[in-house]
Amino acid sequence: MPVTKPAFNLMVPNRVVPALGVLALALVWLLDVGSIQPNRIVPGTGHGLLSAVGWLGAGLVTLTLAASILISVLPLRRRYSLLLGVVGLSLAALPLLLDMFAGRHLPEASPYARSTIASGFWCLLFLLSLMLIEILSRLRAGRALQLMLLVLIVGSWLVLLRGDGLASLSLVREFNARPDKFEQALWTHLALAFGAVAVSACLAFVLALKMIRSPAWQRPLLGAVSFLQTIPSLAVFGLLIAPLGALSSAFPLLQSLGIRGIGWAPALLALIAYSLLPMVRNTFVAITEVPENLADAGRGMGMTERQLFFQLKLPLALPVIIEGVRITTIQAIGLTAVAALIGAGGFGGFIFQGLGQAAMDLVLLGALPTIALALLADALFTMLADSLKPTPAAT
Amino acid sequence: MIELKHVTRRFGNTVAVDNINLTIETGEVCVLVGSSGCGKSTTLRMINRLLPHSAGEILVDGEDVTAMNPEQLRLNMGYVIQGTGLFPHWTVARNIAMVPHLLKWPKERIDARVEELMTLLDLDPASHASKYPQQLSGGQAQRVGVARALAADPNILLMDEPFGALDAITRDNLQMEMLRIQKQVRKTTVFVTHDIDEALKLATRIAVMDQGRIIQHDTPENILRHPASDFVENLVGKQDRGLKLMSLRPVRDLMQPHAEPKHSEAGEGGVNEEDSLRQALSVMLWKDLPEVVVFNARGLETGVITRASIIQEGV
Numbered sequence: 001m002p003v004t005k006p007a008f009n010l011m012v013p014n015r016v017v018p019a020l021g022v023l024a025l026a027l028v029w030l031l032d033v034g035s036i037q038p039n040r041i042v043p044g045t046g047h048g049l050l051s052a053v054g055w056l057g058a059g060l061v062t063l064t065l066a067a068s069i070l071i072s073v074l075p076l077r078r079r080y081s082l083l084l085g086v087v088g089l090s091l092a093a094l095p096l097l098l099d100m101f102a103g104r105h106l107p108e109a110s111p112y113a114r115s116t117i118a119s120g121f122w123c124l125l126f127l128l129s130l131m132l133i134e135i136l137s138r139l140r141a142g143r144a145l146q147l148m149l150l151v152l153i154v155g156s157w158l159v160l161l162r163g164d165g166l167a168s169l170s171l172v173r174e175f176n177a178r179p180d181k182f183e184q185a186l187w188t189h190l191a192l193a194f195g196a197v198a199v200s201a202c203l204a205f206v207l208a209l210k211m212i213r214s215p216a217w218q219r220p221l222l223g224a225v226s227f228l229q230t231i232p233s234l235a236v237f238g239l240l241i242a243p244l245g246a247l248s249s250a251f252p253l254l255q256s257l258g259i260r261g262i263g264w265a266p267a268l269l270a271l272i273a274y275s276l277l278p279m280v281r282n283t284f285v286a287i288t289e290v291p292e293n294l295a296d297a298g299r300g301m302g303m304t305e306r307q308l309f310f311q312l313k314l315p316l317a318l319p320v321i322i323e324g325v326r327i328t329t330i331q332a333i334g335l336t337a338v339a340a341l342i343g344a345g346g347f348g349g350f351i352f353q354g355l356g357q358a359a360m361d362l363v364l365l366g367a368l369p370t371i372a373l374a375l376l377a378d379a380l381f382t383m384l385a386d387s388l389k390p391t392p393a394a395t
Numbered sequence: 396m397i398e399l400k401h402v403t404r405r406f407g408n409t410v411a412v413d414n415i416n417l418t419i420e421t422g423e424v425c426v427l428v429g430s431s432g433c434g435k436s437t438t439l440r441m442i443n444r445l446l447p448h449s450a451g452e453i454l455v456d457g458e459d460v461t462a463m464n465p466e467q468l469r470l471n472m473g474y475v476i477q478g479t480g481l482f483p484h485w486t487v488a489r490n491i492a493m494v495p496h497l498l499k500w501p502k503e504r505i506d507a508r509v510e511e512l513m514t515l516l517d518l519d520p521a522s523h524a525s526k527y528p529q530q531l532s533g534g535q536a537q538r539v540g541v542a543r544a545l546a547a548d549p550n551i552l553l554m555d556e557p558f559g560a561l562d563a564i565t566r567d568n569l570q571m572e573m574l575r576i577q578k579q580v581r582k583t584t585v586f587v588t589h590d591i592d593e594a595l596k597l598a599t600r601i602a603v604m605d606q607g608r609i610i611q612h613d614t615p616e617n618i619l620r621h622p623a624s625d626f627v628e629n630l631v632g633k634q635d636r637g638l639k640l641m642s643l644r645p646v647r648d649l650m651q652p653h654a655e656p657k658h659s660e661a662g663e664g665g666v667n668e669e670d671s672l673r674q675a676l677s678v679m680l681w682k683d684l685p686e687v688v689v690f691n692a693r694g695l696e697t698g699v700i701t702r703a704s705i706i707q708e709g710v
Contacts, residue, residue, distance in 0.1 A: 293476060293480050297481075300476070300480075301493055301494055302466045302469035302470035302494060303497065315484050316483070
């Protein structure tokens with residue numbers, strides 16, 4: 001029987017989604033989904049899927065996963081649209097599972113008792129996300145759809161987490177105990193990371209231009225920024241304490257600006273130092289790799305060096321420069337967490353506090369937003385670089 | 396007019412161009428030909444000051460180029476290079492408009508000029524203006540390169556192996572195109588190539604270069620008939636000079652014209668007035684004919700040409 005090619009491709013069963021689905025089914029039944037702690041420090045007692053959410057919840061989870069496995073292997077016409085609906089909705093509704101769990105197991109009378117997310121739930125979340133990524137790539141989803149989905153899922157999580165049902169969740173409790181501090185940490189984290197990236201981007205641009213103008217500077221400058229990168233981050237933070245402390249006690253003006261041996265000033269300096277290498281290297285390479293025959297043509301047609309730079313070199317180099325900014329930003333967001341050690345603030349504060357108090361949920365309260373910020377920055381800069389791509393693909 | 400007087404260019408200790416004298420008259424096509432490293436590209440690039448000359452004088456319309464602002468000088472010289480050098484992030488229309496933009500022409504004038512040039516170079520403005528260079532074929536891209544060079548109607552055209560990277564058929568098409576356009580616009584052209592056939596086809600005068608010196612500067616016919624040295628003789632080819640000479644002359648020169656152009660069935664053995672004697676001879680040899688009819692550009696039969704006349708007088 002003759003089969004046209006696109007229709008045939010449509011009927012090819014997906015292998016990734018069922019594999020992930022089976023794994024998710026196995027893990028969610030084998031591992032604990034949640035646990036109940038009588039108070040913040042005492043280890044909790046774990047509950048498997050059935051015990052945690054009862055037949056109703058367990059049935060729903062199993063049915064959903066089974067449905068997505070079936071949809072991906074049965075010969076269906078709109079396979080991936082259906083899958084997108086099922087998986088997207090499950091991801092958005094996932095906190096309801098925790099709600100059910102807390103409702104069934106949380107003892108009414110003990111105000112310190114809290115519910116905690118256990119490994120089975122994390123696995124489910126992770127595997128569902130992988131399924132979603134696979135489905136989106138199969139659908140060749142545009143940016144608008146991806147963004148809409150992200151807003152839908154994150155929005156539903158935020159709404160559900162702020163609701164009463166999940167108030168007992170330890171992560172929510174840790175947040176509710178310090179909402180002001182959380183907000184402050186968010187702004188400090190953003191200010192430090194993006195401040196460092198902005199300053200180093202400007203600095204790197206100037207340095208890269210200097211290297212292009214006078215090639216004699218290339219080796220020493222690249223050497224210097226590479227050297228900065230090789231010092232362990234904690235060592236830089238430590239090394240800056242003494243000189244900045246001395247400066248600050250010598251000049252009261254600096255002190256009044258908040259520049260001291262510890263705090264935001266050394267953190268910012270260290271972050272800038274770390275950001276320089278990828279930034280300088282990418283900017284330099286991007287601008288120097290503009291083909292010489294193009295510059296030759298432009299020059300031969302009567303362009304000045306300035307016109308060549310702004311009309312030819314910079315537009316062609318921009319996506320690579322943005323790529324440098326992207327790498328640097330992700331790195332800076334991660335490093336800012338460590339900067340909390342010298343009192344710079346940010347989400348790292350919660351992580352180290354949590355570690356000190358053996359309160360894993362406080363650690364998560366610092367770690368999860370850091371991860372989210374990094375992912376968000378990654379997505380934003382990837383989008384920016386794509387939209388600045390100067391040329392369409394060759395046909 | 397471009398004059399090079401005792402021009403020398405040294406790179407460190409090596410002499411790339413050695414004390415050359417060359418005068419290129421207004422409106423003529425001067426082809427610099429020679430093997431790679433002979434100094435032909437260096438000579439070209441000294442004319443628009445992409446390279447400074449080490450000694451001597453270069454005059455454009457009587458004015459010393461070193462006294463001029465290099466950008467101003469180049470804005471009045473079209474420049475075409477091998478591999479086009481089109482900006483990949485600009486559309487075809489924007490690429491062609493490069494120099495008019497630099498000269499700050501008003502938008503309407505630029506648009507009109509771009510359309511005019513695309514039509515001149517046989518590129519459909521409607522379908523090609525908003526394409527990007529990498530969406531074009533090699534031949535189309537080089538047409539855009541030529542259009543870009545002609546955009547601001549410069550007096551001088553510098554072409555550095557412009558058709559070197561193209562396949563034989565496309566190259567041939569573009570050479571014919573260039574002859575056609577040159578008839579219309581009459582630019583003073585300096586054209587660099589290593590291909591002697593290209594030089595013979597396009598040049599009004601050829602300068603043969605070797606090791607930084609000009610060995611011979613003369614018309615294609617004189618280069619073929621009286622090569623100045625063994626080097627030139629080898630370059631033009633000892634054995635097939637007869638055929639090369641034939642390819643310089645059009646059929647019109649030797650045909651026996653009819654009293655009146657007449658309509659006729661377009662015979663299979665016909666040639667065109669503008670075709671070369673070499674082509675006419677080839678047709679006759681292939682078809683085993685003693686003579687063929689000649690048509691003009693409008694398809695009217697204007698005469699006949701005989702095999703005997705080509706063999707007696709063709710060379």
